[in-house]
Amino acid sequence: MLALIHELFPICRSITGEGVRQTLRRLQQLIPLEMHSLPSGTPVLDWTIPPEWNVRDAYLANDRGERVLDFRRNNLHLVNYSVPVDRRVEWSELQPRLHSLPAHPDWIPYRTSYYRPEWGFCLSDRQRQQLPPATYHVRIDTTLEPGVLNWGEAYFPGETDAEYVFSTHVCHPSLANDNLAGIAVAAFLAQQVASRPQRRFGYRFLLVPGTIGAIAWLATREARWGKVRGGLVLALLGHDYPFTYKQSSCGDREVDVALPHVLRQRNVAFEVMPFEPYGYDERQYESPGVRLGMGCLMRSRYAGYPEYHTSADNLERLHPVRLAEALAVCGDLVDVWEANRTYQNCQPRGEPQLGRRGLYQSLGGHSDAQGIERAMLWLLHATDGSQSLLQVAVRSGLPIAQLQRAADLLCQHDLLREISGSAAK
Amino acid sequence: MLALIHELFPICRSITGEGVRQTLRRLQQLIPLEMHSLPSGTPVLDWTIPPEWNVRDAYLANDRGERVLDFRRNNLHLVNYSVPVDRRVEWSELQPRLHSLPAHPDWIPYRTSYYRPEWGFCLSDRQRQQLPPATYHVRIDTTLEPGVLNWGEAYFPGETDAEYVFSTHVCHPSLANDNLAGIAVAAFLAQQVASRPQRRFGYRFLLVPGTIGAIAWLATREARWGKVRGGLVLALLGHDYPFTYKQSSCGDREVDVALPHVLRQRNVAFEVMPFEPYGYDERQYESPGVRLGMGCLMRSRYAGYPEYHTSADNLERLHPVRLAEALAVCGDLVDVWEANRTYQNCQPRGEPQLGRRGLYQSLGGHSDAQGIERAMLWLLHATDGSQSLLQVAVRSGLPIAQLQRAADLLCQHDLLREISGSAAK
């Protein structure tokens, strides 16, 4: 994953333009990603696809023609979506166009102006202090013209038409944790899902420009909303922080039970935070008329770590072990979703005699049955047709995989049967 | 408020009689208070209006004709509702008629005998110990005759016929915190409510003798019960204790959410106690066949502070700052009630684009929107027609006033609409 991130880091992404396409094309080498597009001006829900933005060059030059700020050295220097400019600018006019962070004098901030025609430069506060007051030459060689908005979509169909969604944003330029960490985890997770021998459900991976990309997908795929059983937004997974799971709006959808269960079973530190309408594209997927049942998995939190949206969110701060752990958690989540059936006890009056079916240790008097026997007893007790395997897992504290093995055994002996089409929580 | 309390303090109030009328007449100078009355003997719910009680004079005199206990020096000396007496009383007969508090030897207790014909005197235990055993002359020049029960009522109508009720008791004689503090807060709150430029709801202020007054109001105004959206009993608001909010019987009525929200927003210390059937007139308003949805706001608690129902509940112990704070909290509560509408998001699929409506800052990349933008996002997310503004305020932690401003903005842009006639919680 780290290698992929290194490769993608230098690209200047935005919500539209060549950077996104380059990124998606690179990912197509790893996973069967379709690149979708909608032309500028297309109405999508309450929004409109904006003009496409591309940068050829951008710099601020002094009298001697020296580039004091150069987009080619760091694409954060240019305010994302800056309109074209090519003229001399007075020191006083320049000031409000310059963005720096006095509290972090060495870091360059990341700024955007997607929906209002502006321009500007970002720089470290240290550099700003050293910039001699003068007239400068501003050269912003960008285009902002009719084009397309792109997003990537990979769908791995399952036995049923229902699906789960993973989504991550792909619109940030040279920032590592936000959003390359999410992109890498999503790509490798997609590979794993692709290679599963069996899938009960479909899995959709969305690599979308933030907000407008999610809106565009929602607008074009309204017929699928009802098929989505839940999902997860992936973001900020590369730093050495404990996990934060942000719940869906309701807070009691399947993913809200499944993900904490997975994290608890892995015995990793995590916090659960309730939904709030700031953050990533869960804002769109959980809007009141949509509510797909999606949470968000993060390590560092949205707008909640010092390096957020600055040049300090760089490659050095990524922890490969943390990325790998995030990938593993997502894999476990898929396992839970796949396993989460609802069963009916076929012999609900008293406990069935497991011993004569060879399902129970022969010698009694010991302390309790361990492992599989405990799982069988829990299943027989709890499966009155209303509780899913995940709910039994939570109630019993047993891993769902063990309950799944126990359920298979009990089904073989006609003691349990799956309730068909069970849309479990 | 303190001046008003000083003025009212000397009056000998009881559940009936001239003291209540005098008190209400003084309040009529401040607010448009109607004085209501019901004649003795009138059945009211399960009760009957008692005879009216008035005191001309009362004392205990020794052999030398010296008044050792004199109603004119402190109206607590006479057991409230004492029947007329004028005779010499043996020391042994006198003993059970004398009430004192050995644990607080300097305090005179407050005692009543409304519904059983008794008489008696209250005195400090120190004085009692010094009283020489002897025969005394008891002179209680009271009348207990057919008359009326009075209560005060001020109604400030609103745009709709629904109303909120504030109630406080007016039957205690020279006690300061119990009940003059409540009377003062109610009176000044009524002034504020009267001068509001606009009222969605009606506001009723009830100044009633404890129990029988509330029962009388309920009995004569049964047709209004269904119009009451909730309310608050005011009591014991003058001492330097943190607030105690006593919930309605259900514990989940609008006032049960609104008042803690107000106190939290003001960042003042408070405790919430569940309903119990001892206390003030919430006992009546929350009885099982009535349940108006009323809580009770106190500082010191009912029967829960050392000076309760003694001469030590005096003017010196009142804190003007605490009274003012209680008034402010009640004002905030009215603001919440007025603001608590339920809205429907008109654009619930994805977030609407606030930027193109001029509702959002132009330059992205910053940390989160603050204030009004945050309020707009919360509203758009939470208003699916089932959550009131108050519920959004609680969920988001934002002040309801800010949400109200945001809702107004969003309504102007047709992004939100009020659900008419929303009876919110």
Place this chain on the structure above:
Amino acid sequence: MLALIHELFPICRSITGEGVRQTLRRLQQLIPLEMHSLPSGTPVLDWTIPPEWNVRDAYLANDRGERVLDFRRNNLHLVNYSVPVDRRVEWSELQPRLHSLPAHPDWIPYRTSYYRPEWGFCLSDRQRQQLPPATYHVRIDTTLEPGVLNWGEAYFPGETDAEYVFSTHVCHPSLANDNLAGIAVAAFLAQQVASRPQRRFGYRFLLVPGTIGAIAWLATREARWGKVRGGLVLALLGHDYPFTYKQSSCGDREVDVALPHVLRQRNVAFEVMPFEPYGYDERQYESPGVRLGMGCLMRSRYAGYPEYHTSADNLERLHPVRLAEALAVCGDLVDVWEANRTYQNCQPRGEPQLGRRGLYQSLGGHSDAQGIERAMLWLLHATDGSQSLLQVAVRSGLPIAQLQRAADLLCQHDLLREISGSAAK
């Protein structure tokens, strides 16, 4: 109780056989216990009554004919339900047939093999280490033949056909806490219930061999399931541990409220644990197709104390005071069940005037009414027809007995009436 336990201790009980009959016959001297039986081979729910097992003798003898392990010295030495054997056995063949506890070298474990034809011996690990490797003579003079399964049942009918169930297991040999403590408490409780002057409900006492006995009762009494309002499994009540109450499967049945209330009122230490499908016969009574609403009262927990299922669970470790306390708690529980009616306030609009009915102290101004008056106020407030006396007890913190007295008083004055046939929680 202790004398009874001493008397029953030496008997070699199992799930079938003479030991159970002997035990039940002894109990018949104390309570009107019917001994029921079902023949071997009878199908009961998913199970089949096993052959009856009886032991004449059993030992392990060395070359010199000395009994190195002798069933007559301790019936735990023989694995319960061992098949007959009479032959010389090689040291290597013997090893897997010997059971000891290296962690507790002086204790003999208790082992069973009810449903698989096996044999074996249990011994202290210390003795095992000293046993010279050799060929031994195994003599197990048992019979495993068609016979019957027995259980004891005492039913004390009530005014209505509904009933509560107490159940305890009677299948353990010389173990004191598990199960003689439960047997003793059940027997003495049955005596108390028998001598109650009045019973609203029937009370059934089941003394059953673990699992198969409960299954047998369920199978033969299916028509009664619907009449059972709840019940309690009694086990492990003799040790000096705080109480553990294990909830019914739902966790909100009447017993789940009643028993913690009783323990709280007695001010004894206790813990509540949620249901889990290991333990005693609550496993059967609470299976998904049965769910009688039964919890389990223990002190030491199932499989949760060091001496569990070993010879160290002996008479010396029993605490008579703890047994007596458990008996008292069960008596209180019966009292709660008997008292737990649902009432309707007949005068629900405002509080009724208790004073004129002589139900209230005459002199006001005191702090609150205590005791019976408090109970009357709570009842008048809470009895809107939906809350049972037990629920009012929990809400108010008052003892149910006091509420019962208050309810009787209020009923006499037509202020309250019982809702007939109220099946309260």
